[in-house]
Amino acid sequence: MDDMKDKSIHFTAERLTEEIKKMSSYKNFYSEIQKMVSSTCVKQSNFKETLLEAIRQAGMETELRNTVFHWIRSHNNYDCVNGYPLKEPLAYLRKAQLQWEKRVHKSLNSMCSELGVALARLRLASDKDELIEKWTELSTYDIDLSQYRPVYAPKDFLEVLMWIRSPNYHTMDTGGNWDFTHIPLKVKSLNELRMLYQEISRGEPLLGVNPYMGSTTSNFPTLEVERTVLGEKVIESNHAPVAQEFLKKGCPRGLRGHMWAQVLGASLKPTHHDYFNELKYYVLQYDLLVDKLIIKDVQLTASNDDQYFVYEDVLYQVMLCFSRDTEVLSIFHHSASNPFHAVLKNKQPTIENTVVFPPSGIIPFHGFTMYATPFLYLYDDPVAVYHTFRAFYMRYLFRLHEVSSHQQGILCLCLLFEKLLQRHESQLWFHFKHIKIQPARVVFKWLMRGFSGYLPPEQLLYLWDLVLAYDSLEVLPLLAVAILSFRKDNLLQVETLANVEAVLADLSSLKVMPLLQLALLRD
Known part of the structure; x- marks a missing residue:
């Protein structure tokens, strides 16, 4: 041995x-x-x-x-x-992912045909000059996007997931696509989540619970001051595992940018500026169809969000550069998904004439650009925003929009949400069953976007602190159950999907850390 x-x-x-x-x-x-x-x-x-x-x-x-x-x-x-x-080990999920990819690619090609545009072309000199001139204020970049539409939205992806069936699992329930129990994947129990999130489940003092909470020692007036002094020492040590451990009890806002970059290995270096400028060059040089999809998505989401509209210009820069980044392709070595391939114009359909589109391999969907918005609160420099966002996406977020049996994948997160709700909020579960509303339909958009755009930025950052600290997305379904539990009395009084969504529409008053503590401390 x-x-x-x-x-x-x-x-x-x-x-x-x-x-x-x-x-x-x-x-x-x-x-x-x-x-x-x-x-x-x-x-x-x-x-x-x-x-x-x-x-x-x-x-x-x-x-x-x-x-x-x-x-x-x-x-x-x-x-x-x-x-x-190893890519996806389960054949029926591989098949489902391939079918989903074909559907997305068909939608992309159909848009090209309908609008008479190419997937990619050299940018016109006049367009290039305008883009250079407006690079730092891209919100003023004048382009007609009225004919463009998102390739897909979270609700489209949910419909696909809900109809997946395991060939080796038979249920007596003939109620159709009610929940995810027909996908026999292993997820954690509440006790196992307590073991994972020990610092939260033990009720230890955490930032984000009470801003005036006293220090654990007599040397500091508040917990936040204590954490700030300790955090500065952690940053000075420049040791990523120590930074990850520090995040478990919450991070002071002034240190979060440094702390996240350390944990993700994205601390800014001179080469990062050179790389970002290279990506910018490709944005100026080539006009891609996904450019319009990105700009349209920012207009539909962040531009209409009171919390993020002021960062619109930086968001355009970051996401346009992301679409050109071939480093992102490395996720496909272990992702269940595959990048879209296109044949060069006027060329024979051979391997030599086939390229990945877009260069990053990621086709944006409605809400995709919201993945980057939390990082706009952490850094003044677009280059720092970019590299930390890219590292976080390649570590976690890509799993939220692919069909996979991975424990951090969206399927397992949905299944975990349902099992926690059924086991620990059975009254709510049966209420949803009675009014014929799938519980996953209510929270799926939260899960797929990691709550970005739904929680206030400060609360979202506390939540993503925990994702990094525990190296797990399982905190997302745990929070979703906690929110439904918190709004339980109101939910039990409504009987239509529209009214359920109305009860859950505004999350601005919620505090993430106390809700998670309540969820983990419950009987």
């Missing part, structure tokens, strides 16, 4: 070494090591010890530890066979 363990560690170490060599930061790291070896602080007579000490003193040991931490986290995010990523 020890021999097998040693081989496994050796195999992992070899693979980690090879992948670090492929990282963009490796060349600079290796160059710094070479300079260090030739410096006076490294002694030939005691080479190993003095080199390791020099690496520690320069902060490079912490950088290397963070690199390993991010690599392990990213590789724990999907199933593997012999150390290599």
